[in-house]
Every structure is written in structure tokens, then in C-alpha cells.
Amino acid sequence: MSELRDKSKQLLEKYIENEGLRNHCYHVEKCMRFYAERLNEDTERWGAAGMLHDLDWEKFPDTHPNTAVPILEENGYDREFIDAILGHAYPDRTDFPRETLMAKYLFACDEVTGFVHAYSLMKPDGLETVQSKSIIKRMKDKAFARNVNRDDIRKGAEELGIELSEHIDNIISAMKKQ
Numbered sequence: 141m142s143e144l145r146d147k148s149k150q151l152l153e154k155y156i157e158n159e160g161l162r163n164h165c166y167h168v169e170k171c172m173r174f175y176a177e178r179l180n181e182d183t184e185r186w187g188a189a190g191m192l193h194d195l196d197w198e199k200f201p202d203t204h205p206n207t208a209v210p211i212l213e214e215n216g217y218d219r220e221f222i223d224a225i226l227g228h229a230y231p232d233r234t235d236f237p238r239e240t241l242m243a244k245y246l247f248a249c250d251e252v253t254g255f256v257h258a259y260s261l262m263k264p265d266g267l268e269t270v271q272s273k274s275i276i277k278r279m280k281d282k283a284f285a286r287n288v289n290r291d292d293i294r295k296g297a298e299e300l301g302i303e304l305s306e307h308i309d310n311i312i313s314a315m316k317k318q
């Protein structure tokens with residue numbers, strides 16, 4: 141385990157007790173690592189951004205993710221890292237448009253992992269045989285995983301310039317990794 145991952149995990153465990161939310165953070169971490177590896181970016185840094193993007197959500201839901209800023213600053217995370225985290229909630233909750241690749245990928249990995257995870261829970265073999273086609277079809281069912289924002293899922297893939305089906309297949313592969 142890298143020093144950065146170790147430190148980030150400690151921070152996550154300090155601020156998030158809810159197991160479901162912790163798992164969500166680890167899912168986004170996996171997806172960020174997957175893409176960083178593909179793009180030859182810093183996997184540790186991208187993974188940490190995924191892991192910490194919802195750091196203040198449990199304790200400060202009304203001011204998330206702005207309340208995470210002082211916590212991240214105190215713990216030595218840099219401006220670009222913090223801006224990427226603020227960017228995942230732009231424009232609804234912050235004034236930080238997604239400018240870096242890390243910010244764009246973070247936004248694109250967030251809601252979709254929630255949906256894919258919810259979908260996998262209904263399957264006896266989990267993610268094993270899940271394909272993007274069935275995910276995209278299920279996205280039209282408004283009653284299913286209703287708190288996951290479908291528009292954000294589509295917008296995320298669009299901002300990356302990746303076909304939604306391809307992005308979802310990538311997310312599935314990333315989430316399957318141990």
C-alpha cells in the first residue's frame with residue numbers, strides 16, 4: 141500500500157462510518173485507478189481523489205463537498221487535487237468547473253459506479269456477467285436506484301468523449317478488479 145493510499149484510507153475511516161458510503165468511495169477509487177493506468181496518469185493520486193471525493197458527505201451533507209476543503213488542506217492535499225473534488229459537484233454545489241482530466245474522470249466515475257453496484261446486487265453472481273447493454277436499459281427504469289442521477293451519468297461520459305456503453309464496460313471491469 142502506498143503512503144498516499146494509507147493516509148487517504150485513514151482519513152476516510154475517520155470521517156465516514158457508513159459501510160455503504162465507504163464502499164462507494166472504494167468503488168470510485170478503483171475506477172479512477174483503472175483510468176489513470178490506461179492514461180498513464182498517477183494511479184495513486186487519481187485513486188486517492190476517488191476515495192476521498194465524498195469525505196464530508198456523511199457528517200456535513202448540506203455543505204458537501206465544500207466542508208472537505210479545510211480537512212484536505214490540513215492533511216496536505218494540493219490545490220489541483222482539491223479542485224477536482226470540488227469539481228465533482230459542479231455546478232450544483234460548488235463553483236469549480238472541471239478543468240483537469242482528473243476532475244473530469246472523477247465526475248464521470250461517481251454516479252455510474254452507484255448504479256452499476258445497485259444493479260449487481262440484484263444478480264446472483266454479482267458483476268460477473270453484467271454488461272453495459274443491460275445497465276443502459278435499466279437506466280430507463282426510473283423506479284430503480286432512483287437516487288442515482290442518470291443525466292450525470294450521461295454527461296460524465298460525454299465530458300470524457302467516450303461512448304456511454306464503453307465507459308460502463310470500463311467501470312464494470314474496474315469494479316471487478318480485486
Ligand SMILES: [Fe+2]
Binds near residue numbers: 193194197204205229
Ligand atoms: Fe459527492
Ligand SMILES: [Fe+2]
Binds near residue numbers: 193194
Ligand atoms: Fe460519490
